Amino acid sequence: MRDRIMQITIRGHHLAITPAIEENIKAKFNQLTKHLDQVNSMQIKLTKDHQIDKRSHKGSSNHVAEAIVRLPGIELFAQATADDMYTSIKKLTEKxxxxxxxxRKMQCTYSQVAVSI
Known part of the structure; x- marks a missing residue:
């Protein structure tokens, strides 16, 4: 596999991106793409959503993680929500x-069809 520097852009909305969150994201996404060197770039957006219950007037926070992964000819999008940012990042990487x-399976299937013709 060739060595490539993948561009990872991390943005926070209503949330400060701490070095711990940034390192967690980079570790998870580098692990995610170690077998697929075709990733051009990734954009990750972390949002802290405040919701207020109308009956109790108490607030709760949803932590939303979104990612756009750019590959040759295709963009992948995923979104995950949890009560904790680290949990939403974990769910996002699983998706x-x-x-x-x-x-990757689709790419292998197409290359086998092209070879067999």
Whole structure:
């Protein structure tokens, strides 16, 4: 596999991106793409959503993680929500892993069809 520097852009909305969150994201996404070197770039958006219950007037926070992964000819999108940002990042990587495996399987299938013709 060739060595490539993948561009990972991390943005926070109503949330400060701490070095711990940034390192967690980079570790998870580098692990996610170690077998697929075709990833051009990733954009990750972390949002802290405040919701207020009308009856109790108490607030709760949803932590939303979204990612766009750009591959040659295709963009993958995933979104995950949890009560904790680290949990939403974990769910996000699991969703993207499924999509990347599906993409990789599709690429292998097309290359086998092209060879057999």
């Amino acid at each position: 993207l892993k499924k999509q990347l495996l599906k993409y």
